[in-house]
Amino acid sequence: MSQSLFFHPDLSLKNIILPEEESKHLIRVLRKQKGDIIQLMDGKGNLALARIEEDHPKKCLLLITEISLKEKNRNYHFELVIAPTKNMERIEWMLEKCCEIGIDVIHFINCENSERSKLNLERLEKICISAIKQSKQFYLPEIQPLVDFKTFIEKSKSKDSTKLIAWCETNQTETIQSKLSKIENQHLIFMVGPEGDFSNNEINIAKANGFTDVSLGNNILRTETAGLYACVAASQLL
Amino acid sequence: MSQSLFFHPDLSLKNIILPEEESKHLIRVLRKQKGDIIQLMDGKGNLALARIEEDHPKKCLLLITEISLKEKNRNYHFELVIAPTKNMERIEWMLEKCCEIGIDVIHFINCENSERSKLNLERLEKICISAIKQSKQFYLPEIQPLVDFKTFIEKSKSKDSTKLIAWCETNQTETIQSKLSKIENQHLIFMVGPEGDFSNNEINIAKANGFTDVSLGNNILRTETAGLYACVAASQLL
Numbered sequence: 001m002s003q004s005l006f007f008h009p010d011l012s013l014k015n016i017i018l019p020e021e022e023s024k025h026l027i028r029v030l031r032k033q034k035g036d037i038i039q040l041m042d043g044k045g046n047l048a049l050a051r052i053e054e055d056h057p058k059k060c061l062l063l064i065t066e067i068s069l070k071e072k073n074r075n076y077h078f079e080l081v082i083a084p085t086k087n088m089e090r091i092e093w094m095l096e097k098c099c100e101i102g103i104d105v106i107h108f109i110n111c112e113n114s115e116r117s118k119l120n121l122e123r124l125e126k127i128c129i130s131a132i133k134q135s136k137q138f139y140l141p142e143i144q145p146l147v148d149f150k151t152f153i154e155k156s157k158s159k160d161s162t163k164l165i166a167w168c169e170t171n172q173t174e175t176i177q178s179k180l181s182k183i184e185n186q187h188l189i190f191m192v193g194p195e196g197d198f199s200n201n202e203i204n205i206a207k208a209n210g211f212t213d214v215s216l217g218n219n220i221l222r223t224e225t226a227g228l229y230a231c232v233a234a235s236q237l238l
Numbered sequence: 239m240s241q242s243l244f245f246h247p248d249l250s251l252k253n254i255i256l257p258e259e260e261s262k263h264l265i266r267v268l269r270k271q272k273g274d275i276i277q278l279m280d281g282k283g284n285l286a287l288a289r290i291e292e293d294h295p296k297k298c299l300l301l302i303t304e305i306s307l308k309e310k311n312r313n314y315h316f317e318l319v320i321a322p323t324k325n326m327e328r329i330e331w332m333l334e335k336c337c338e339i340g341i342d343v344i345h346f347i348n349c350e351n352s353e354r355s356k357l358n359l360e361r362l363e364k365i366c367i368s369a370i371k372q373s374k375q376f377y378l379p380e381i382q383p384l385v386d387f388k389t390f391i392e393k394s395k396s397k398d399s400t401k402l403i404a405w406c407e408t409n410q411t412e413t414i415q416s417k418l419s420k421i422e423n424q425h426l427i428f429m430v431g432p433e434g435d436f437s438n439n440e441i442n443i444a445k446a447n448g449f450t451d452v453s454l455g456n457n458i459l460r461t462e463t464a465g466l467y468a469c470v471a472a473s474q475l476l
Contacts, residue, residue: 073456093331100463101455135457177474217340217473218311219373225338232470235455236415 004030004038007129011042016050016062023060026052038062043129043140045070070138076186076238079105079161081152082227083194086115092127094224098231099131099141108146113196119146149202153209161187165211166226167198172213176230179214180237188238190230195223242268242276245367249280254288254300261298264290276300281367281378283308308376314424314476317343317399319390320465321432324353330365332462336469337369337379346384351434357384387440391447399425403449404464405436410451414468417452418475426476428468433461 006026008016018026026032034055040048040062047070054061080103085091095106110117124143132140147155156163162183164176180188191211193202207213216229244264246254256264264270272293278286278300285308292299318341323329333344348355362381370378385393394401400421402414418426429449431440445451454467 097463097466100457100459101467102457135459137457175474219338219340219375221338221373225335228335228466229339229470229473232467233474236413236471236474 004032005133006038006040007043007133008040009042011040011046011048011064011067014064015053016040016064018060018062020058023056023058026060027055027057037065040064041133041138043132043138045072045138047138072139073137074102074235076102076234077104077161077188078102078231078234078238079107079189080227080231081107081109081156081189081191082223083109083111083114083192084116084119084146085195085223088116088120090222090224092124094228095124096127096131097228099128099137100135101228101231102137102235103141103231104139105142105144107144107152109149109152109191110146111149111194111202112199114194115196117146121145150205153205156189157209159187159189161185161189163189163191163211164214164230165191165193165198165203165206166214166216166230167193167203168220169197170213170215172215174215176214176216176233177237179212180233183238186238188230188234190227190234192223192226192230242270243371244276244278245281245371246278247280249278249284249286249302249305252302253291254278254302256298256300258296261294261296264298265293265295275303278302279371279376281370281376283310283376285376310377311375312340312473314340314472315342315399315426316340316469316472316476317345317427318465318469319345319347319394319427319429320461321347321349321352321430322354322357322384323433323461326354326358328460328462330362332466333362334365334369335466337366337375338373339466339469340375340473341379341469342377343380343382345382345390347387347390347429348384349387349432349440350437352432353434355384359383388443391443394427395447397425397427399423399427401427401429401449402452402468403429403436403441403444404452404454404468405431405441406458407435408451408453410453412453414452414454414471415475417450418471421476424476426468426472428465428472430461430464430468 036052040050048064049066050062050064053063274290278288286302287304288300288302291301
Protein backbone atom coordinates (compact mmCIF):
# COMPACT_ATOMS: atom_id res chain seq x y z
CA MET A 1 0.00 0.00 0.00
CA SER A 2 2.61 2.56 1.03
CA GLN A 3 4.34 2.21 -2.34
CA SER A 4 1.41 3.74 -4.15
CA LEU A 5 0.33 6.25 -1.50
CA PHE A 6 0.86 9.76 -2.82
CA PHE A 7 0.50 13.21 -1.32
CA HIS A 8 -1.45 16.15 -2.67
CA PRO A 9 -2.41 19.11 -0.49
CA ASP A 10 -5.82 19.67 -2.11
CA LEU A 11 -8.14 16.70 -2.56
CA SER A 12 -11.22 18.88 -2.99
CA LEU A 13 -10.40 18.95 -6.71
CA LYS A 14 -11.86 16.28 -8.97
CA ASN A 15 -8.84 16.19 -11.24
CA ILE A 16 -5.28 16.37 -10.00
CA ILE A 17 -2.03 16.75 -11.87
CA LEU A 18 0.81 15.23 -9.88
CA PRO A 19 4.03 17.32 -9.71
CA GLU A 20 6.93 16.25 -11.90
CA GLU A 21 8.83 14.27 -9.26
CA GLU A 22 5.79 12.25 -8.15
CA SER A 23 4.64 11.72 -11.75
CA LYS A 24 8.03 10.31 -12.61
CA HIS A 25 7.99 8.05 -9.55
CA LEU A 26 4.50 6.78 -10.31
CA ILE A 27 4.95 6.17 -14.04
CA ARG A 28 8.66 5.45 -14.46
CA VAL A 29 9.53 3.76 -11.16
CA LEU A 30 6.29 2.06 -10.12
CA ARG A 31 5.33 1.59 -13.80
CA LYS A 32 1.68 2.40 -13.24
CA GLN A 33 -0.47 2.95 -16.30
CA LYS A 34 -3.69 4.60 -17.42
CA GLY A 35 -6.60 3.01 -15.55
CA ASP A 36 -4.57 1.98 -12.49
CA ILE A 37 -5.84 3.07 -9.09
CA ILE A 38 -3.60 4.78 -6.54
CA GLN A 39 -4.10 6.25 -3.09
CA LEU A 40 -3.72 9.93 -2.30
CA MET A 41 -3.67 11.75 1.01
CA ASP A 42 -3.74 15.44 1.82
CA GLY A 43 -2.20 15.45 5.31
CA LYS A 44 -5.51 16.70 6.73
CA GLY A 45 -6.99 13.25 7.24
CA ASN A 46 -8.44 12.67 3.78
CA LEU A 47 -7.58 9.50 1.92
CA ALA A 48 -8.68 9.28 -1.70
CA LEU A 49 -8.67 6.65 -4.40
CA ALA A 50 -7.70 8.06 -7.77
CA ARG A 51 -7.55 6.60 -11.26
CA ILE A 52 -4.75 7.45 -13.63
CA GLU A 53 -6.34 9.25 -16.59
CA GLU A 54 -3.13 10.20 -18.39
CA ASP A 55 0.06 8.34 -17.52
CA HIS A 56 2.34 11.25 -18.42
CA PRO A 57 5.73 10.84 -16.69
CA LYS A 58 6.01 14.56 -15.91
CA LYS A 59 2.40 15.60 -15.32
CA CYS A 60 0.33 12.57 -14.55
CA LEU A 61 -3.41 13.29 -14.57
CA LEU A 62 -5.59 11.67 -11.91
CA LEU A 63 -9.32 11.46 -11.35
CA ILE A 64 -10.50 11.13 -7.76
CA THR A 65 -13.10 8.38 -7.52
CA GLU A 66 -13.60 8.02 -3.80
CA ILE A 67 -12.66 9.96 -0.69
CA SER A 68 -12.87 9.21 3.03
CA LEU A 69 -11.85 10.98 6.22
CA LYS A 70 -9.51 9.13 8.58
CA GLU A 71 -9.56 9.83 12.30
CA LYS A 72 -6.45 11.01 14.06
CA ASN A 73 -5.07 8.00 15.90
CA ARG A 74 -4.18 9.77 19.13
CA ASN A 75 -6.02 11.99 21.58
CA TYR A 76 -3.32 14.45 22.63
CA HIS A 77 -1.74 17.48 21.05
CA PHE A 78 2.03 18.00 21.05
CA GLU A 79 3.87 21.11 19.88
CA LEU A 80 7.66 21.24 19.91
CA VAL A 81 9.53 24.55 20.02
CA ILE A 82 13.19 24.19 19.12
CA ALA A 83 16.21 26.17 17.95
CA PRO A 84 17.67 24.69 14.75
CA THR A 85 21.03 23.00 15.20
CA LYS A 86 24.15 24.12 13.36
CA ASN A 87 24.25 20.78 11.56
CA MET A 88 20.74 20.67 10.14
CA GLU A 89 20.85 16.89 9.65
CA ARG A 90 20.36 16.54 13.39
CA ILE A 91 17.05 18.39 13.32
CA GLU A 92 15.96 16.62 10.15
CA TRP A 93 16.52 13.24 11.74
CA MET A 94 14.67 14.32 14.87
CA LEU A 95 11.78 15.66 12.83
CA GLU A 96 11.43 12.37 10.96
CA LYS A 97 11.32 10.50 14.25
CA CYS A 98 8.86 12.95 15.85
CA CYS A 99 6.56 12.55 12.84
CA GLU A 100 6.64 8.78 13.17
CA ILE A 101 5.88 8.96 16.90
CA GLY A 102 3.39 11.83 16.77
CA ILE A 103 3.69 15.61 16.63
CA ASP A 104 1.19 18.31 15.67
CA VAL A 105 3.25 21.47 15.28
CA ILE A 106 6.95 22.23 15.17
CA HIS A 107 8.02 25.82 15.86
CA PHE A 108 11.53 27.02 15.13
CA ILE A 109 12.98 29.78 17.27
CA ASN A 110 15.99 32.00 16.97
CA CYS A 111 17.72 32.38 20.35
CA GLU A 112 20.63 34.46 21.64
CA ASN A 113 22.92 31.46 21.35
CA SER A 114 21.50 30.05 18.12
CA GLU A 115 24.00 28.98 15.50
CA ARG A 116 21.62 28.86 12.55
CA SER A 117 19.17 31.43 11.27
CA LYS A 118 18.05 29.85 8.01
CA LEU A 119 15.75 26.94 7.32
CA ASN A 120 14.72 25.09 4.20
CA LEU A 121 11.03 24.64 5.01
CA GLU A 122 10.28 22.83 1.78
CA ARG A 123 12.87 20.18 2.58
CA LEU A 124 11.50 19.81 6.10
CA GLU A 125 8.00 19.36 4.73
CA LYS A 126 9.16 16.60 2.41
CA ILE A 127 10.69 14.79 5.38
CA CYS A 128 7.37 15.06 7.25
CA ILE A 129 5.33 13.80 4.30
CA SER A 130 7.61 10.83 3.84
CA ALA A 131 7.56 10.01 7.58
CA ILE A 132 3.79 10.10 7.94
CA LYS A 133 3.38 7.93 4.85
CA GLN A 134 5.92 5.50 6.27
CA SER A 135 4.18 5.31 9.64
CA LYS A 136 0.68 5.10 8.12
CA GLN A 137 -0.66 8.39 9.42
CA PHE A 138 -2.93 10.83 7.60
CA TYR A 139 -2.24 14.11 9.38
CA LEU A 140 0.75 16.23 8.39
CA PRO A 141 2.41 18.20 11.19
CA GLU A 142 2.45 21.96 10.77
CA ILE A 143 5.90 23.48 10.32
CA GLN A 144 6.18 27.06 11.49
CA PRO A 145 8.86 29.33 10.02
CA LEU A 146 11.75 30.53 12.18
CA VAL A 147 10.85 33.45 14.48
CA ASP A 148 12.69 35.24 17.25
CA PHE A 149 12.39 33.78 20.71
CA LYS A 150 10.43 36.77 21.99
CA THR A 151 8.03 36.71 19.05
CA PHE A 152 7.25 33.10 19.81
CA ILE A 153 6.71 33.81 23.51
CA GLU A 154 4.28 36.63 22.63
CA LYS A 155 2.39 34.37 20.23
CA SER A 156 2.17 31.51 22.73
CA LYS A 157 0.60 33.66 25.45
CA SER A 158 -2.92 33.13 24.19
CA LYS A 159 -2.58 29.34 24.05
CA ASP A 160 -4.23 27.37 26.80
CA SER A 161 -1.65 24.59 26.94
CA THR A 162 0.74 23.07 29.40
CA LYS A 163 4.01 24.84 28.60
CA LEU A 164 7.30 23.27 29.59
CA ILE A 165 10.88 24.40 29.00
CA ALA A 166 14.06 22.34 29.36
CA TRP A 167 17.63 23.54 29.54
CA CYS A 168 20.94 22.06 30.64
CA GLU A 169 21.85 23.95 33.78
CA THR A 170 18.44 23.83 35.43
CA ASN A 171 18.16 23.05 39.15
CA GLN A 172 14.72 21.65 38.55
CA THR A 173 14.49 18.04 39.67
CA GLU A 174 10.87 17.33 38.76
CA THR A 175 10.96 15.11 35.70
CA ILE A 176 8.87 15.45 32.58
CA GLN A 177 7.07 12.19 33.41
CA SER A 178 6.06 13.56 36.81
CA LYS A 179 4.82 16.80 35.23
CA LEU A 180 2.91 15.05 32.48
CA SER A 181 1.21 12.66 34.89
CA LYS A 182 -0.35 15.66 36.64
CA ILE A 183 -1.61 17.77 33.77
CA GLU A 184 -5.30 17.92 32.97
CA ASN A 185 -5.46 18.98 29.39
CA GLN A 186 -3.80 16.83 26.76
CA HIS A 187 -2.19 19.79 25.09
CA LEU A 188 1.56 20.23 25.54
CA ILE A 189 3.97 22.88 24.26
CA PHE A 190 7.56 21.83 24.92
CA MET A 191 10.48 24.20 24.37
CA VAL A 192 14.13 23.28 24.03
CA GLY A 193 17.00 25.66 23.43
CA PRO A 194 19.97 25.85 21.10
CA GLU A 195 23.24 23.94 21.43
CA GLY A 196 24.65 26.88 23.41
CA ASP A 197 21.56 26.69 25.68
CA PHE A 198 19.06 29.43 26.53
CA SER A 199 20.41 32.65 28.04
CA ASN A 200 19.33 33.53 31.59
CA ASN A 201 17.30 36.35 30.11
CA GLU A 202 15.40 33.97 27.84
CA ILE A 203 14.69 31.58 30.70
CA ASN A 204 13.33 34.42 32.80
CA ILE A 205 11.10 35.62 29.96
CA ALA A 206 9.77 32.11 29.37
CA LYS A 207 9.04 31.58 33.06
CA ALA A 208 7.30 34.95 33.30
CA ASN A 209 5.05 33.86 30.42
CA GLY A 210 3.64 30.58 31.56
CA PHE A 211 6.50 28.16 30.96
CA THR A 212 7.57 25.82 33.77
CA ASP A 213 10.98 24.22 33.80
CA VAL A 214 11.37 20.51 33.82
CA SER A 215 14.14 17.94 34.11
CA LEU A 216 14.84 15.38 31.39
CA GLY A 217 16.88 13.23 33.75
CA ASN A 218 20.48 13.18 34.87
CA ASN A 219 22.16 13.09 31.49
CA ILE A 220 22.93 16.14 29.39
CA LEU A 221 20.98 15.62 26.17
CA ARG A 222 21.74 17.25 22.86
CA THR A 223 19.14 19.70 21.56
CA GLU A 224 17.58 17.28 19.11
CA THR A 225 17.68 14.40 21.62
CA ALA A 226 15.79 16.55 24.13
CA GLY A 227 13.11 17.31 21.52
CA LEU A 228 12.70 13.66 20.69
CA TYR A 229 12.69 12.67 24.35
CA ALA A 230 9.79 15.04 25.00
CA CYS A 231 7.93 13.71 21.96
CA VAL A 232 8.17 10.14 23.24
CA ALA A 233 7.18 11.29 26.74
CA ALA A 234 4.06 12.96 25.34
CA SER A 235 3.17 9.83 23.39
CA GLN A 236 3.60 7.60 26.43
CA LEU A 237 2.20 9.79 29.16
CA LEU A 238 -0.51 12.02 27.73
CA MET B 239 35.48 20.24 30.73
CA SER B 240 34.25 18.05 27.90
CA GLN B 241 36.87 19.51 25.57
CA SER B 242 39.67 17.92 27.50
CA LEU B 243 37.96 14.71 28.54
CA PHE B 244 39.69 11.77 26.88
CA PHE B 245 38.99 8.07 26.75
CA HIS B 246 41.34 5.22 27.54
CA PRO B 247 40.11 1.69 28.28
CA ASP B 248 42.73 0.92 30.94
CA LEU B 249 43.30 3.44 33.71
CA SER B 250 44.99 0.92 35.97
CA LEU B 251 48.26 1.88 34.28
CA LYS B 252 50.31 4.71 35.71
CA ASN B 253 51.56 5.90 32.34
CA ILE B 254 49.39 6.07 29.28
CA ILE B 255 50.23 6.74 25.67
CA LEU B 256 47.29 8.22 23.85
CA PRO B 257 46.56 6.76 20.38
CA GLU B 258 47.56 8.84 17.37
CA GLU B 259 44.18 10.44 16.71
CA GLU B 260 43.66 11.54 20.31
CA SER B 261 47.27 12.71 20.65
CA LYS B 262 46.85 14.87 17.59
CA HIS B 263 43.58 16.30 18.93
CA LEU B 264 45.10 17.06 22.32
CA ILE B 265 48.34 18.62 21.12
CA ARG B 266 47.52 20.09 17.71
CA VAL B 267 43.86 21.07 18.11
CA LEU B 268 43.52 21.85 21.81
CA ARG B 269 47.17 23.00 21.91
CA LYS B 270 47.86 21.42 25.28
CA GLN B 271 51.48 21.25 26.40
CA LYS B 272 53.78 19.36 28.75
CA GLY B 273 52.60 19.91 32.33
CA ASP B 274 48.94 20.53 31.43
CA ILE B 275 46.31 18.43 33.21
CA ILE B 276 43.57 16.61 31.34
CA GLN B 277 40.73 14.27 32.30
CA LEU B 278 40.55 10.65 31.28
CA MET B 279 37.76 8.13 31.59
CA ASP B 280 37.67 4.41 30.95
CA GLY B 281 33.95 3.86 30.39
CA LYS B 282 33.82 1.70 33.53
CA GLY B 283 33.13 4.59 35.87
CA ASN B 284 36.70 5.71 36.51
CA LEU B 285 37.63 9.33 36.02
CA ALA B 286 41.32 10.23 36.21
CA LEU B 287 43.37 13.38 36.18
CA ALA B 288 46.49 13.01 34.09
CA ARG B 289 49.47 15.27 33.45
CA ILE B 290 51.05 15.55 30.03
CA GLU B 291 54.60 14.24 30.34
CA GLU B 292 55.53 14.37 26.66
CA ASP B 293 53.45 16.50 24.32
CA HIS B 294 54.14 14.34 21.28
CA PRO B 295 51.45 14.93 18.62
CA LYS B 296 51.29 11.25 17.65
CA LYS B 297 51.98 9.45 20.93
CA CYS B 298 51.34 11.80 23.80
CA LEU B 299 52.58 10.44 27.14
CA LEU B 300 50.42 10.95 30.22
CA LEU B 301 50.95 10.33 33.93
CA ILE B 302 47.86 9.58 35.99
CA THR B 303 47.90 11.67 39.16
CA GLU B 304 44.49 11.01 40.61
CA ILE B 305 41.63 8.60 40.04
CA SER B 306 38.08 8.38 41.33
CA LEU B 307 35.10 6.12 40.72
CA LYS B 308 31.87 7.77 39.56
CA GLU B 309 28.52 6.19 40.35
CA LYS B 310 26.17 5.21 37.58
CA ASN B 311 23.50 7.89 37.46
CA ARG B 312 20.54 5.56 36.98
CA ASN B 313 19.18 2.54 38.76
CA TYR B 314 17.85 0.45 35.89
CA HIS B 315 19.43 -1.78 33.29
CA PHE B 316 18.43 -1.59 29.63
CA GLU B 317 19.54 -3.93 26.86
CA LEU B 318 18.45 -3.38 23.28
CA VAL B 319 18.42 -6.22 20.76
CA ILE B 320 18.13 -4.99 17.20
CA ALA B 321 18.70 -6.03 13.60
CA PRO B 322 21.02 -3.60 11.80
CA THR B 323 19.31 -1.48 9.15
CA LYS B 324 20.34 -1.54 5.50
CA ASN B 325 21.38 2.09 5.78
CA MET B 326 23.73 1.92 8.75
CA GLU B 327 23.45 5.65 9.45
CA ARG B 328 20.03 5.01 10.91
CA ILE B 329 21.40 2.65 13.55
CA GLU B 330 24.36 4.91 14.23
CA TRP B 331 22.09 7.86 14.93
CA MET B 332 19.89 5.72 17.14
CA LEU B 333 22.89 4.40 19.03
CA GLU B 334 24.15 7.93 19.70
CA LYS B 335 20.73 8.91 21.08
CA CYS B 336 20.41 5.73 23.15
CA CYS B 337 23.83 6.41 24.68
CA GLU B 338 22.80 9.94 25.61
CA ILE B 339 19.55 8.73 27.17
CA GLY B 340 20.92 5.58 28.81
CA ILE B 341 21.65 2.08 27.56
CA ASP B 342 23.76 -0.73 29.02
CA VAL B 343 24.12 -3.28 26.25
CA ILE B 344 23.29 -3.30 22.56
CA HIS B 345 22.98 -6.69 20.85
CA PHE B 346 22.87 -7.01 17.08
CA ILE B 347 20.94 -9.91 15.60
CA ASN B 348 20.76 -11.42 12.17
CA CYS B 349 17.17 -12.27 11.27
CA GLU B 350 15.50 -14.05 8.36
CA ASN B 351 14.53 -10.69 6.86
CA SER B 352 17.73 -8.83 7.74
CA GLU B 353 19.26 -6.73 5.00
CA ARG B 354 22.70 -6.32 6.55
CA SER B 355 25.07 -8.90 7.92
CA LYS B 356 28.20 -6.81 8.55
CA LEU B 357 28.96 -4.29 11.25
CA ASN B 358 31.85 -1.96 11.90
CA LEU B 359 32.08 -2.41 15.66
CA GLU B 360 35.00 -0.02 16.01
CA ARG B 361 33.01 2.78 14.40
CA LEU B 362 30.04 2.03 16.65
CA GLU B 363 32.26 2.14 19.72
CA LYS B 364 33.59 5.54 18.72
CA ILE B 365 30.04 6.84 18.46
CA CYS B 366 29.29 5.51 21.94
CA ILE B 367 32.43 7.05 23.45
CA SER B 368 31.66 10.40 21.92
CA ALA B 369 28.02 10.29 23.07
CA ILE B 370 28.79 9.42 26.68
CA LYS B 371 31.42 12.16 26.83
CA GLN B 372 28.90 14.60 25.38
CA SER B 373 26.21 13.65 27.89
CA LYS B 374 28.62 13.56 30.85
CA GLN B 375 28.38 9.87 31.63
CA PHE B 376 31.17 7.56 32.72
CA TYR B 377 29.90 4.15 31.72
CA LEU B 378 30.35 2.93 28.16
CA PRO B 379 27.60 0.68 26.81
CA GLU B 380 28.68 -2.79 25.78
CA ILE B 381 28.37 -3.50 22.06
CA GLN B 382 27.84 -7.15 21.21
CA PRO B 383 28.86 -8.45 17.79
CA LEU B 384 26.22 -9.61 15.32
CA VAL B 385 24.85 -13.10 16.03
CA ASP B 386 22.05 -15.16 14.56
CA PHE B 387 18.61 -14.66 16.04
CA LYS B 388 18.54 -18.18 17.47
CA THR B 389 21.98 -17.85 19.01
CA PHE B 390 20.83 -14.73 20.81
CA ILE B 391 17.65 -16.40 22.06
CA GLU B 392 19.72 -19.29 23.43
CA LYS B 393 22.07 -16.90 25.15
CA SER B 394 19.28 -14.84 26.67
CA LYS B 395 17.58 -17.84 28.30
CA SER B 396 19.70 -17.65 31.42
CA LYS B 397 19.05 -13.95 31.96
CA ASP B 398 16.59 -13.06 34.66
CA SER B 399 15.18 -9.96 32.94
CA THR B 400 11.90 -8.69 31.65
CA LYS B 401 12.02 -9.58 27.96
CA LEU B 402 9.84 -7.72 25.48
CA ILE B 403 9.56 -8.01 21.73
CA ALA B 404 7.92 -5.55 19.32
CA TRP B 405 6.93 -6.09 15.73
CA CYS B 406 4.68 -4.36 13.23
CA GLU B 407 1.79 -6.73 12.70
CA THR B 408 1.22 -7.62 16.34
CA ASN B 409 -2.32 -7.83 17.70
CA GLN B 410 -1.03 -6.98 21.12
CA THR B 411 -2.65 -3.84 22.47
CA GLU B 412 -0.87 -3.59 25.82
CA THR B 413 1.57 -0.72 25.52
CA ILE B 414 5.16 -0.67 26.65
CA GLN B 415 4.32 1.89 29.32
CA SER B 416 1.67 -0.42 30.76
CA LYS B 417 4.10 -3.36 30.76
CA LEU B 418 6.91 -1.36 32.31
CA SER B 419 4.72 0.02 35.06
CA LYS B 420 4.07 -3.53 36.25
CA ILE B 421 7.50 -5.10 36.24
CA GLU B 422 9.37 -5.72 39.44
CA ASN B 423 12.98 -5.89 38.46
CA GLN B 424 14.57 -2.93 36.78
CA HIS B 425 16.21 -5.05 34.15
CA LEU B 426 14.76 -4.89 30.62
CA ILE B 427 15.75 -6.66 27.41
CA PHE B 428 13.89 -5.18 24.47
CA MET B 429 13.99 -6.76 21.02
CA VAL B 430 13.08 -5.13 17.73
CA GLY B 431 13.24 -6.73 14.31
CA PRO B 432 14.60 -5.81 10.90
CA GLU B 433 12.99 -3.47 8.38
CA GLY B 434 11.26 -6.50 6.83
CA ASP B 435 9.99 -7.44 10.33
CA PHE B 436 10.43 -10.72 12.22
CA SER B 437 9.20 -13.90 10.56
CA ASN B 438 6.36 -15.80 12.24
CA ASN B 439 8.83 -18.49 13.11
CA GLU B 440 11.08 -16.02 14.91
CA ILE B 441 8.17 -14.56 16.84
CA ASN B 442 7.12 -18.04 17.96
CA ILE B 443 10.66 -18.87 19.06
CA ALA B 444 10.95 -15.64 21.01
CA LYS B 445 7.59 -16.17 22.72
CA ALA B 446 8.50 -19.75 23.60
CA ASN B 447 11.66 -18.42 25.27
CA GLY B 448 10.40 -15.82 27.68
CA PHE B 449 9.69 -12.85 25.41
CA THR B 450 6.31 -11.11 25.65
CA ASP B 451 4.99 -8.98 22.84
CA VAL B 452 4.18 -5.35 23.39
CA SER B 453 2.62 -2.48 21.47
CA LEU B 454 4.53 0.74 20.76
CA GLY B 455 1.33 2.62 19.95
CA ASN B 456 -0.81 3.03 16.86
CA ASN B 457 1.86 4.22 14.46
CA ILE B 458 4.17 1.98 12.49
CA LEU B 459 7.67 2.89 13.66
CA ARG B 460 10.85 2.28 11.75
CA THR B 461 13.28 -0.23 13.28
CA GLU B 462 15.59 2.42 14.72
CA THR B 463 12.69 4.56 15.94
CA ALA B 464 11.27 1.57 17.81
CA GLY B 465 14.63 0.99 19.51
CA LEU B 466 14.87 4.61 20.57
CA TYR B 467 11.26 4.64 21.71
CA ALA B 468 11.91 1.70 24.02
CA CYS B 469 15.08 3.36 25.34
CA VAL B 470 13.15 6.51 26.29
CA ALA B 471 10.36 4.37 27.80
CA ALA B 472 12.90 2.56 29.98
CA SER B 473 14.41 5.85 31.11
CA GLN B 474 11.02 7.31 31.98
CA LEU B 475 9.28 4.30 33.43
CA LEU B 476 11.81 2.04 35.12
